[in-house]
Amino acid sequence: MAGGASQRNGAGHVATHAPKLVDVPVTLRPEIASLAPYRQGRPAAADAFKLSSNESPFPVLPEVSAAIAGSQLNRYPDGAATALRVRLAERAGVTVDEVHVGAGSVSILHQLVQAAASTGDEVLYAWRSFEAYPGIVTVSGATSVTVPNHADGTHDLDAMAAAVTERTRIVIVCSPNNPTSAIVTARDFEAFMAKVPDTILVILDEAYREFVTDAHAVEGMPLLARYPNLVVLRTFSKAYGLAGLRVGYAVGPAYILDAARATMIALSVTEPAQRAALAALDIEPQFTAQIDELVARRSLLRDGLIAQGWRLPEPQGNFVWLVTGEATAAAAELLERHGIVARVFALEGIRISVGEAESVEKVLAATAEVVETLREDVGIGGLG
Numbered sequence: 001m002a003g004g005a006s007q008r009n010g011a012g013h014v015a016t017h018a019p020k021l022v023d024v025p026v027t028l029r030p031e032i033a034s035l036a037p038y039r040q041g042r043p044a045a046a047d048a049f050k051l052s053s054n055e056s057p058f059p060v061l062p063e064v065s066a067a068i069a070g071s072q073l074n075r076y077p078d079g080a081a082t083a084l085r086v087r088l089a090e091r092a093g094v095t096v097d098e099v100h101v102g103a104g105s106v107s108i109l110h111q112l113v114q115a116a117a118s119t120g121d122e123v124l125y126a127w128r129s130f131e132a133y134p135g136i137v138t139v140s141g142a143t144s145v146t147v148p149n150h151a152d153g154t155h156d157l158d159a160m161a162a163a164v165t166e167r168t169r170i171v172i173v174c175s176p177n178n179p180t181s182a183i184v185t186a187r188d189f190e191a192f193m194a195k196v197p198d199t200i201l202v203i204l205d206e207a208y209r210e211f212v213t214d215a216h217a218v219e220g221m222p223l224l225a226r227y228p229n230l231v232v233l234r235t236f237s238k239a240y241g242l243a244g245l246r247v248g249y250a251v252g253p254a255y256i257l258d259a260a261r262a263t264m265i266a267l268s269v270t271e272p273a274q275r276a277a278l279a280a281l282d283i284e285p286q287f288t289a290q291i292d293e294l295v296a297r298r299s300l301l302r303d304g305l306i307a308q309g310w311r312l313p314e315p316q317g318n319f320v321w322l323v324t325g326e327a328t329a330a331a332a333e334l335l336e337r338h339g340i341v342a343r344v345f346a347l348e349g350i351r352i353s354v355g356e357a358e359s360v361e362k363v364l365a366a367t368a369e370v371v372e373t374l375r376e377d378v379g380i381g382g383l384g
């Protein structure tokens with residue numbers, strides 16, 4: 001049905017006519033045909049703050065722009081992203097083969113799941129967690145097994161370890177977790193790894209690791225030498241502000257990353273993306289300053305929210321999580337009236353990115369009104 005097809009093209013596509021092209025539909029994999037499209041953060045009106053995708057609010061730095069501008073766009077990129085991998089390997093203290101670069105860390109997730117799981121296999125992760133996980137697992141043919149987070153938004157790693165079966169091929173751990181912004185502690189992670197067999201791939205998704213200030217948080221890189229089944233995922237999309245270029249990386253055992261590389265679409269990491277990532281690493285202190293700025297704004301937001309009575313997981317990503325339960329839709333509408341576009345999880349909660357300096361006050365004004373008008377309805381646990 002043409003109408004259905006245009007819906008699957010996502011929010012940006014508007015079909016002007018919908019000709020009926022076929023009467024007899026091609027047979028598709030039913031689980032794929034019924035898969036919801038990736039839900040992107042909503043675009044914001046000109047005067048609103050787009051705080052729905054955890055993007056960096058900072059404009060691209062001139063050194064990075066210059067590197068991008070120097071790309072030879074008539075040439076294919078280096079499919080092995082060699083220069084970038086050499087650089088990342090030096091930083092991580094590993095060999096070049098122990099680094100893999102992908103068109104965003106989401107594509108590496110796809111590759112790892114393709115490489116390790118298929119029909120009849122299970123991929124285990126916490127829920128709620130990153131919205132991309134369920135679709136990636138479905139595409140591989142494997143089955144998702146999810147374990148609810150604790151009430152405070154942290155992973156229930158004991159329950160996750162207990163949910164491992166002989167069919168489990170992969171466990172994904174997200175720290176800080178999207179969307180709750182809660183970390184996994186090093187202690188809990190190590191206890192978890194001790195229970196998970198070495199034959200199961202554990203992916204530690206650290207898309208927001210640069211924003212972590214809690215000294216107890218797990219950090220994947222130093223643990224790689226200890227766990228032969230661990231792969232750590234990092235990205236240039238968040239702290240380095242390169243979401244639009246699509247570049248992320250994995251560090252882990254070479255044979256696992258070789259398998260991921262075998263599944264990848266060749267040459268999908270573009271030359272501008274590779275050059276931009278390298279340029280960003282050249283000017284690391286400037287990003288450290290941006291991260292510090294965002295962490296300071298996050299503290300302002302967190303303190304303001306707590307003063308308003310909100311109970312929220314200790315935010316360690318570049319975003320905060322409000323538990324709004326039944327009142328979620330009404331709360332989101334109030335936020336929007338204040339010019340705040342956030343990520344809304346129906347009947348559950350709202351994730352708000354830490355954005356422009358001026359957005360902090362705006363968010364707090366909006367959440368104050370949410371408290372005022374919806375106090376009775378905001379879900380249990382959301383307000384203290």
Ligand SMILES: *Cc1c(COP(=O)(O)O)cnc(C)c1O
Nearest residue numbers: 104105106130178207235237248
């Ligand atoms: C944003 C995000 C990513 C990064 O995605 P890219 O494909 O690198 O842009 C990965 N994991 C989580 C949990 C995220 O929120």
